[in-house]
Amino acid sequence: MATINVTDDSFKADVLDSDKPVLVDFWADWCGPCKMIGPSLEEISDELSDQITIAKMDIVENTGIPTEMGVQSIPLMVLFKNGKPVSQKLGAAPKNQLKGWIESEL
Template identity: 55%
Template sequence: MATVPVTDDTFDAEVRNADLPVVVDFWAEWCGPCKQIGPALEELSDQYEGKIKIVKVNVDENPGSPSQLGVRGIPALFMFKDGEVVSNKVGAAPKAALQSWIEEAI
């Protein structure tokens, strides 16, 4: 299962009302570090299929969600459980670090 693109309009349905824990990746086309972690997030999405959902929000096209959450720098990763933020992480990280962050949060 690949990462799911989410917009401001679909954010509540896809993230806050999800049955599974959700990792939200706030990113932009021009952001180099965002592109660095993209492939790792795709792999983790496959690895954790059925356990978590990983979604991506383009901050240039969808400014509402990141501003509600106080996102100041990207890439910004937020873990939601039962509609609430339980953890967040700013900046690029290697796949192993992303995986251990996910493990701690779920």
């Protein structure tokens, strides 16, 4: 299962009400590091699809949730479990580091 796109309107249903953990990648089209980690997150999404949902939120098109959460810098990945943010990682990292971090939090 590939990553899903989340909006301000779908955030509650897709992330907070999800029955499995959700990693939200806050990103923007103008952000180089965001584009660098995109393919890695797609691969991780496929590899861990039974354990986690990986969602992407464009902070330019959706300003409500990122503002509420105090997103200052991107890429910012926030892991939600049972509707609560439990861990976050700021900045780009190699795929093996991203996957290791995600697996250590599951």
